[in-house]
Amino acid sequence: MAEKRITIRTTRFDPEKDKAPRLQSYDIPFSDESMVVLDALNHIKAHVDGSLSYRWSCRMGICGSCGMMVNGVPKLTCNAFMRDYWPRSITVEPLQNFPIVRDLVIDMEDFMHKLKSIKPWIIRKQDYPLGAGEHRQTMDQIDEFRQFSECINCMLCYAACPVYGLNNEFLGPAATALARRYNLDSRDQGLKDRLPVLANAEGVWECSFVGECSVVCPKGVDPAKAIQQTKFDTTMRFLLPYGNRDE
Amino acid sequence: MPRGWWLRRRDYFLYMVREFTALPLALWLLWFLVEVQRASNGPKGYAAHGSPAFVVFSVICLGFALYHSVTFLMLFGVVTHIKGVPSRVIVLSQFALWLVASVVVAAVLIGFGR
Numbered sequence: 416m417a418e419k420r421i422t423i424r425t426t427r428f429d430p431e432k433d434k435a436p437r438l439q440s441y442d443i444p445f446s447d448e449s450m451v452v453l454d455a456l457n458h459i460k461a462h463v464d465g466s467l468s469y470r471w472s473c474r475m476g477i478c479g480s481c482g483m484m485v486n487g488v489p490k491l492t493c494n495a496f497m498r499d500y501w502p503r504s505i506t507v508e509p510l511q512n513f514p515i516v517r518d519l520v521i522d523m524e525d526f527m528h529k530l531k532s533i534k535p536w537i538i539r540k541q542d543y544p545l546g547a548g549e550h551r552q553t554m555d556q557i558d559e560f561r562q563f564s565e566c567i568n569c570m571l572c573y574a575a576c577p578v579y580g581l582n583n584e585f586l587g588p589a590a591t592a593l594a595r596r597y598n599l600d601s602r603d604q605g606l607k608d609r610l611p612v613l614a615n616a617e618g619v620w621e622c623s624f625v626g627e628c629s630v631v632c633p634k635g636v637d638p639a640k641a642i643q644q645t646k647f648d649t650t651m652r653f654l655l656p657y658g659n660r661d662e
Numbered sequence: 663m664p665r666g667w668w669l670r671r672r673d674y675f676l677y678m679v680r681e682f683t684a685l686p687l688a689l690w691l692l693w694f695l696v697e698v699q700r701a702s703n704g705p706k707g708y709a710a711h712g713s714p715a716f717v718v719f720s721v722i723c724l725g726f727a728l729y730h731s732v733t734f735l736m737l738f739g740v741v742t743h744i745k746g747v748p749s750r751v752i753v754l755s756q757f758a759l760w761l762v763a764s765v766v767v768a769a770v771l772i773g774f775g776r
Binding site: 488630647 | 667674
């Protein structure tokens with residue numbers, strides 16, 4: 416029986432040689448039903464063209480490194496099975512809405528800056544003394560923020576967000592989801608420190624609720640929910656008497 | 663972003679349709695205000711505007727209004743955060759309220775019309 420094969424088209428871009436990104440086709444064996452798109456890229460790099468550049472690490476949907484556009488949809492390539500595409504060809508491009516460094520590698524500097532701006536760590540007015548033991552939480556308190564803590568910073572949500580694509584000043588989905596994760600944490604007292612970033616014009620109010628960020632999230636996080644609920648909370652803080660009080 | 667970004671994916675297209683529905687609805691409501699003003703002179707001087715073009719426009723607007731309402735209420739559960747209440751329950755309660763409000767408004771309008 417003839418060997419099954421599949422065509423992979425990937426973006427190639429060398430900033431020292433190319434004026435613009437271009438697509439290059441590779442015809443590779445599709446030997447195993449469990450092959451994912453990342454396996455195909457690894458095959459190309461190992462056996463066909465060692466100069467192909469892309470990010471990856473864990474290969475199991477945890478590290479969030481291997482996010483790319485697969486046939487126009489933001490996906491973790493370690494979680495995109497080739498059997499779902501075969502016999503059609505697969506086009507792999509860098510995550511859209513970000514500058515390209517080389518081939519399939521994007522510049523994530525903007526996202527890292529936004530992530531830092533929302534202070535994604537527990538903020539206390541006074542440090543909890545180590546001698547006081549654990550800062551315990553009930554299951555209900557953990558359930559309040561648990562889903563938002565699943566974010567792996569893969570940036571698929573930014574690639575799916577046309578609002579960020581049109582205006583990259585927008586704080587964006589993942590950063591807001593993580594801000595909400597800490598704002599909902601019963602141990603945290605940093606809401607007022609995060610509000611200037613969250614509630615300004617380029618914060619949650621820039622979002623027009625397309626909702627694709629939540630659709631493409633590989634970890635089941637709902638950034639659209641985080642953004643809309645932050646809009647609601649900031650409005651209530653503004654409208655209600657004592658709404659702006661210290662937490 | 664290319665100009666045609668919203669044509670690339672079905673979800674983007676449906677989002678744009680949802681946003682666009684506000685425009686014809688606003689036009690229809692402006693026309694409605696004109697009709698209310700015309701009716702202010704009493705029933706004798708008023709004749710409802712019933713050209714075929716306006717009827718077609720109104721039917722299209724009704725479709726847009728239903729689409730906008732359904733998508734809005736489906737998203738309501740995402741927006742609202744009530745401790746211990748699942749989003750699905752919030753959405754269903756909004757649809758129930760919509761139904762009740764529609765029945766009440768219809769009853770009032772029909773009651774006045776008689």
